[in-house]
Amino acid sequence: MPTIVHEFDWPDRVVVGTIGQPGSRTFYLQVRDGARIVSVALEKQQSALLAEKIDEMLDQLMSHTGNPFSIPTSTPVELVDNDPLDEPVAEEFRTGSMSLAWDPSTVQVVVEAYPLVEGEADEFDEAAPEPEDVLLVRMPVGTARAFAKRTREVVGAGRPLCPFCGEPIDEDGHTCALPGSP
16 A cells, blocks of 8 residues: 655644643644644654754754855744644544654755554564655744744643652652652
């Protein structure tokens, strides 16, 4: 069966958002172009790393002499998106691996998300099956900067961390793993 590629070249919206309460949230990468919406589930750590790597990429591109790609240093105010995910959220797949690239011909950040594969294939297995689905998103630099900012805020909006052990503190309390801490 051929791979279904959910491709968005100039999406109207691309965001990370969550469903659920802190401690049991599900993270989604959601892309919309007109009436077409695709949502893929992510881990919190994948979301945080994606935002970090996008910012690193943009900062590196911005450092080129004369900033030839007009990379913004901060999020353009007109691109701030604090709205919730578009409903209903229909998960296409749970993300396993992701890739991040730069397309200088269109001056866009390119994100690819691949489904989680149950039972990792042998690293020497050249006959690994093609993924059933792939999400391919191309976003302009301002949108990418806004995406990274929002994603960091969404990730940071979870449960507060214990200042002693760094573990999340639940609503009903926390038993710190470090001796001598409260």
